[in-house]
Amino acid sequence: MSSKDKKTWDELFAFSDEAEMLEHEADMLSLKIALEITNYLGEKGISKKELAAMIGKSPAYITQILRGDKRINMVFLAKIVQKLNVNLDFRLDTVIEGDAELLADALKINKDLNIATCNVIDFRTSLQKYELKASR
Amino acid sequence: MIHNKSRGKPKEKLDKIKPGVNLSLRIAKRLPNLHTSNQLQSLTGREVILYVDKNFELDLFSLLQEEKIKKKFRMVAEFAMSDRYSDDLYGHERNSEKSKDVCAIKICVLGNHRIYCKEFFASGIKRIVLIKHVNKKSNSFNKELRKLVDRIGEYSYEFQG
Numbered sequence: 001m002s003s004k005d006k007k008t009w010d011e012l013f014a015f016s017d018e019a020e021m022l023e024h025e026a027d028m029l030s031l032k033i034a035l036e037i038t039n040y041l042g043e044k045g046i047s048k049k050e051l052a053a054m055i056g057k058s059p060a061y062i063t064q065i066l067r068g069d070k071r072i073n074m075v076f077l078a079k080i081v082q083k084l085n086v087n088l089d090f091r092l093d094t095v096i097e098g099d100a101e102l103l104a105d106a107l108k109i110n111k112d113l114n115i116a117t118c119n120v121i122d123f124r125t126s127l128q129k130y131e132l133k134a135s136r
Numbered sequence: 137m138i139h140n141k142s143r144g145k146p147k148e149k150l151d152k153i154k155p156g157v158n159l160s161l162r163i164a165k166r167l168p169n170l171h172t173s174n175q176l177q178s179l180t181g182r183e184v185i186l187y188v189d190k191n192f193e194l195d196l197f198s199l200l201q202e203e204k205i206k207k208k209f210r211m212v213a214e215f216a217m218s219d220r221y222s223d224d225l226y227g228h229e230r231n232s233e234k235s236k237d238v239c240a241i242k243i244c245v246l247g248n249h250r251i252y253c254k255e256f257f258a259s260g261i262k263r264i265v266l267i268k269h270v271n272k273k274s275n276s277f278n279k280e281l282r283k284l285v286d287r288i289g290e291y292s293y294e295f296q297g
């Protein structure tokens with residue numbers, strides 16, 4: 001890849017601002033939960049259609065949620081917990097300091113934004129493990 | 137692009153090379169690192185690297201100019217880079233033994249987009265080469281797509297970057 005091409009791709013992949021980066025973080029958090037739900041449904045042999053009927057939503061809505069097209073909200077999660085009779089556990093873990101440099105490098109942000117980015121890292125203490133456990 | 141004289145509609149040309157005949161080494165260019173959220177740790181511990189077929193680079197770049205598509209691409213790419221598979225996001229598109237390593241990035245935003253890829257495995261590394269974009273009009277895995285994935289399955293690459 002020539003340096004010119006790389007710059008162009010870098011520009012394409014760079015976030016325009018912090019807000020856009022946080023939107024992506026939120027999407028990935030939602031997707032992470034969606035994947036846990038998908039795994040649970042698979043283990044229990046529950047189809048998306050059956051889940052839709054259980055929580056009073058359309059199958060299309062469930063599909064959009066589970067493939068990350070729509071972000072999961074707390075009401076949806078509460079319905080999952082209630083109707084599937086499961087517990088939802090999560091844990092906050094501090095991100096290793098070095099990640100800030102890696103992130104800044106990946107974003108190609110300038111020095112003026114570094115402080116803001118570090119704040120994002122502190123705020124972004126990763127929700128590393130969501131576990132849906134059968135309450136039984 | 138070639139034109140179908142009988143209907144007058146432009147028809148996209150897939151490949152001049154017949155399946156299994158004289159497949160030359162293609163060039164795969166490494167894509168720059170995407171910012172990842174670190175929400176999805178690698179399932180296998182294997183490093184996953186994204187490449188683009190040099191012949192597809194401009195098309196991919198053009199496709200990703202659409203913000204909504206780029207946004208979803210980011211998500212699915214991060215998912216694929218965690219060495220996971222899902223029928224809804226990034227999964228195998230196998231038609232025969234030839235296409236056992238062919239997968240598709242699925243972007244159901246502003247259409248029903250598929251970016252067909254081929255995976256290459258080395259010790260501790262998986263390389264995913266993005267090769268071809270198709271905006272599917274139906275959910276069927278039709279004859280043309282079967283032919284396409286088998287052809288992609290035969291591609292071999294020189295990796296750059």
